[in-house]
Amino acid sequence: MTVDMETDVIVVGAGPVGTTLALLLAQAGVTVLLADHAADIYPLPRAAHIDHEIVRVFQALGAAEAVTAASRVTANYDFLTAGGELLMRFGGADRLGPGGWPAANMIHQPSVEAALRARFAAAPSLTARTEWTLIDYVAAPQGVRARFDTPEGEKTVGGRYLVGCDGARSTVRGVEGIDLEDLDFDEPWLVIDTLVLDPSRLPTANLQICDPNRPTTCVLMGSGRHRWEFMLKPGETPEAALDDDFIAACLAPWNVEGAVTLERKAVYRFHALIARQWRRGRVFLAGDAAHQTPPFAGQGLCAGVRDAANLAWKLAAVLRGDAGDALLDSYQTERTPHVRAAIDLALMMGRTVCITDPAAAAARDSALLAQRAGQASESGPPPADGGLGPGCWLEGWPGAGEYFPQPRAGDGAAITRLDDSAGPGAWLVTRKSEAGAPGLAALAIDDPVFAPFAPDVSRWLDRHGAEAVLVRPDRYVFAAGSPGALREAWATALTGRS
16 A cells, blocks of 8 residues: 555644644644544534633643633523523633633633644644545554545545544544443534624523523623524424524523524534544544544533543553553543533533423422522532543552642733643642653752742642652642652653553
8 A cells, every 4th residue: 555644643633622633733743644534624603612621721731822812701601491480500701720820711612623633833843734534544563554535635644543523423433433421412403593683682601591491592792702502302304493483582682682693503413422532553543533522511622632631642652652552542531521521511501401391390300409599509510521531540549530720820911820821731830940851851849930829739739648640641630749759650661560
């Protein structure tokens, strides 16, 4: 088989997950082919939300400011009865999350993708190709040979690894014959995206209307947009739901005629699915190719970007020779609990909203109103994940498996954040100067560059009773302890040799 191009990693699918993965790999010095069947970014809104952790990943790529400039924040995510009574409130979404950015950010996905693609120029080891459609591939112990249909004819690319970031109908997952675990949620919804003409007439909070007659979602979007989602009733077809009169009837109770104009209408089936295998030899799945969630928790895109951040540093370490192949097995074992927790949260929310039996809805309302009356304070933002599963971290050690926070200092245009000072890669953060190791930056909190963040990091170390913390490139904690023990344990975890 004649090979037209050789690269370290072939990434199939240039949506936000594939693009993030390719950029992170390139940042680590890996050569990447990023191939997508489409000619350009899909121009209409899709994903609506990213959290603080995802913006932090984009910060590492130099795209956070552009992404947040087209995003909006709001304090509350409210669940209301059909009559407007407050059943549940997740508040504080506009406050800073541990990642150093607002906890919840309502986005315009095409703007996010454009901000990411603008970073291609800073990634010389990344080759991006559009209108390249994957035909098939052959995976062997030594590498992968993938065939693409391109505007210049068929091309064959050789790579050491291939990652399918090619969406819910993944070609890569199909070639591998990987089954999906069905988590028993399948509901058809009409999704309406609008351009806002008069924001004064629109809600300022994200809303779930728990109306048994028509469960409804109403949320802010980025870049002057607003979204409604309406659950379809038995017997209502997608074709009927997309009719302008049907849409007008759904929007009528909101009294927004003249305040918005229609940008997109679509019917989706909200699924909860997880691929049973995310790795098969040299082939991986990420994003919607690996898992799909109903949108109620706003974690679909977030989960995919977390996949990219988790997998990128591990692939780079193996390709550099710093780690053994077994490290790559920890991708699925670590990420699966994250994903299941996010899907479980979305299912809880969805099953709360989607009750259509009037008696059952009345019982739900009564129980949640009573529960709310007994609460001393509002709930915070919905939890994003359930922590890392077993993998490359030291279970039982202080802080191990936690997400390491990003302190920030200053205000306005003068804000500085920890990651910008500390740089990419793994960190060994210590109270006073210590030696690093290959691929492990040594950062002392008594160093002047660390001064703005030293109090926050010192408090973290005090809370965990440790002299140092080893932070992985995806900003999860390997462990806290003594510097020497951490260096030794890190080397062992990567190579499998003590």
